[in-house]
Amino acid sequence: MKSSTLQIIGLAVLLAWSPRPVEAQEPGDGYAITSQTVIDSCDRCHTLDDEGRMTRISYLRKTPEGWQTSIRRMVSLHGVRLQPEAAREIVRYLSDRQGLAPEELRPALFEVERRRTDHDYEGDSGVEFTCIQCHSMGRVMTQRRTNEEWVLLLETHRGLYPLVDDFQFRRQGRVRGGDSRHPMDRAIDHLSSVFPLETSAWSAWSATMRPPRLAGTWALSGYELGKGPIHGTVTISASPDGTGFATSASYVYAETGAAVHRSGQALVYTGYQWRGRSNPGTDSELREVMFVERNQREISGRWFTGAYDEIGTDVKLLRVSDDPIVAGVHPSTAARGERIEARVYGMGLVSAAASDLDFGAGVTVGSVRGSSDGWLDVSLTIAADADIGARDLFAFGVLHQRALVLHDGVDRIAVTPETGMARVGGANFPKGYETYEAIGFDDGPDGEPETADDLRLGRVDVVWAVEEYAATFGDDDVTYIGSMGPDGTFVPALDGPNPDRRGDRNNIGDAWVVATHTTADGAKLRARAHLLVTVPNYMRFEPWREIAR
């Protein structure tokens, strides 16, 4: 071979293997950073341009949780040193200046409310499949980026987690016909289109966004999985420095009457995203993620705890004003011909006569036997021939829909969630619990189960059991995976290899959770749901709290 040919080949080798230069961030879009704290903390790596934009940071919008995760990653992996006060200031600044509009966040509330939901993304199932191999689609839906930033985000994934190429990002075989793009390239195209940096929703919201005025008393109603409805009040006051809010919540569990008092603090990001903690630093600490409606008269969301945020209460707050509020009735079901003592929860429920409470046909209000600022106790008699179905309550000039469901007995039960998940723990990682409920149903006027007129009767008393879900021959999971409490909470077994189990396997597996309800006439009703007991979530940027031993 001639030497010139060799030189050419050598040059080709060099070119093929030589690193590509890094391209500069495209000009145009991007938000100027005006926080000196952000600039001082981030400019070691993120370059500030002449228009005040910082590379990467200026080209994306996220929720407070998204920005917090970025900061944790910078601290964990890239040697950033930040005082907690500075970190909080950065999250606050970026969430307010580069956050999400309410309309943008609402479809993905399940993500920030940490709900374990089987979400079905309607945008592009192929892109969804690419993303949810490792995390929820909510993680994606709560971000907005330029095209270049989506590209760089996926490069970050590949840099930090190289196996994503093999799992999902890169097409491993040849494609003959059809879409030949690598899944990651299809995702970039889609996400750049549906979740761009600049949107009309954001420009409109950021123009009118302001600190909300939430001080006052709010009527609280909610539902805690495994414990049922709660009712009470939350008093919100502005913190002395004007940056946040202090809260004082008092409520009762309607089923047991157990009273709870909580106090806490909260911030509101982006004008509507409530983030708080009550009883901080105690065993009863709850995180609060709520959405303040634009009219500032209604707030809703979830209060939660647990190593995996799996224990929680759905809450709704209505601002208390001169108008009465009817928040709910307990019990919320009654059988035909039955006489019950019920409590009507709400605010502004002044002393009333029986005639002031209208439960509709077939329900007679016998007496109002007691009252306070938060409730009224009433005697109700249900006519033996009353039509079964839900009754609205009209009282004090307001209507509360489906306040009381009249039925003629429990015809069937269902266990929720239909598919649950727990994580072994207690040795090296915390346990992840799952809570089941058994819901009773009346078959409704047509007498047929599983039809549109079925009446949901709420939680019913059941006996719980765990039975083998035989996924393999000779399956023995129920012996090892953990136990079901009488309250419907599944407590998983210890994490780590189990020397008592064949192959030293972990205490993981799957099972049926079976509920048995005994009806008023002694019949047994059974229902079941699937339970997957899996391994701990071993890795996350936030350190695991030490587990209680």
Add this chain to the structure above:
Amino acid sequence: MTATMVRIRMRCSAVLVLWGAVAAAPLDAQADARWYIATYSSHMLVWDEVSEEVVDRIDMRNPIPTTVVMNEKQDRLYVMEATAQSIEVVDLKQEEVVDEFTLSEGNVTVRIQRFAPHPSDERAALFVKRYTKHRDRYQVEGPFMLEYDLTTKTVSDTIPWPDGEQVENIDFRYSPDGETLYLFTDDIIALDAETFEEADRWQISDPLEPGLGRGSFGVSPGTYDEDGVATSLYRMTDPAQNRSLIGIARVRLSEKEVDFYTLGTSEPLTAFSVAPGGEKAFALYAEIGRYEFWEFDLVNQRVTQRVPFDGRPRMRLQVSADGEKLYIFEAGNTIDIYDSSSFEYLRSVTFDEDMAYLGIAVIPYGG
């Protein structure tokens, strides 16, 4: 070859080296074998088959050795660690690490996905990706196919993509004489190992003969295979009746030659392993909760035994050097030992360490 066996010999338009032309018989039963086992620790185990004892531990420079590649002369191992950035060279006479190389440097991480040493042990073919951590972003490049000079520890060449099409996954290895580099894609492509020009191509993406469906077979010789021959399960779909069939193939890559015969409808068989002497082979039937040993008579071309046993969800199979035992292992710290005639469970060997997936090399000796 019996009457029922079909031998397909593709016409070669270019010269391919004869692979293992001298040796022509399977490896006979041996007295013993040494296993070199990568583990989830900082060392490899050296395990002796006869004594069933760990006879040595090879300290590695990097934690968690994973993939193990033995060289042609069977006197050294190339061992990749868990982050796929460096390969350590284990001298099997000394049973210690004698060298190490990496392409990562500073903010550049190069992850090695495939590695094949040249028989000279002076160079190797690599399949890599490059990850560069810049100040505020990652840059991922590749994959690349490279020739790496093991003596100077530098990239000496890039290997062109087959048909000019970059692929995400490819396997390759050198011929025993080092003159050919085989690339295993949809087809098998033989490159001149010096110039990387295509010397020949075996279009296995096409049916091996008219009237048959496309078949799949292995090309890597097993521990007790005849030199240059890979005996493996053969699967194909019968185009006439669309039946999935399974059989056994003997592939002599150097001659682009495959002999195969069918045995029956396709079953979930795995871990095919030829026994010393080459007259018998074993495989595992594996469905969740249902496991069987299968024994094959390679002389009379039939399945001779199917015996249920308590398997594992993930299993590899190795026949002992004397042919009398079967070893079941993978994904754990135990090797289950069975009698290869009765398939009776004999005992389990338990290590202190979990074994790494793909991390075992077996060298028989003392025949």
